[in-house]
Amino acid sequence: MADSFIKESIITCPECAHQETEKMPIDTCQWFYECKSCGAVIKPKLGDCCVFCSYGSVACPSIQLKKEN
Template sequence: MTELISELTCPSCGHVSAETMPTDACQFFYDCKRCGTRLKPKAGDCCVYCSYGTVPCPPMQAGNCCG
């Protein structure tokens, strides 16, 4: 079963936010709700959830690269 909630952790301020991941697209950018830092995927990752989340994005959970 695919998990749709992932907790994103901002590398700048450490703020953690539980977010619902899209099932039909990758999310390349996310603005931290505390400090406003724009998160972008790390090299080799397809989206911000794979880089900063507790759960990888739905396509990666299914064994497919979305990026």
């Protein structure tokens, strides 16, 4: 069951719309992400646990696993 989640997400910068495929941390939420194109430091939207939940193509592993239960 622990491997039944998507491990990569396409994160989209809200400043310049650059997209990058990133491997998500499995055991923690990622609070900040620096865009590889414009250098903007991205933070989660209010109410989201991490940048992948706010700007990724899929939610982070912890949210994915909660939805399975």
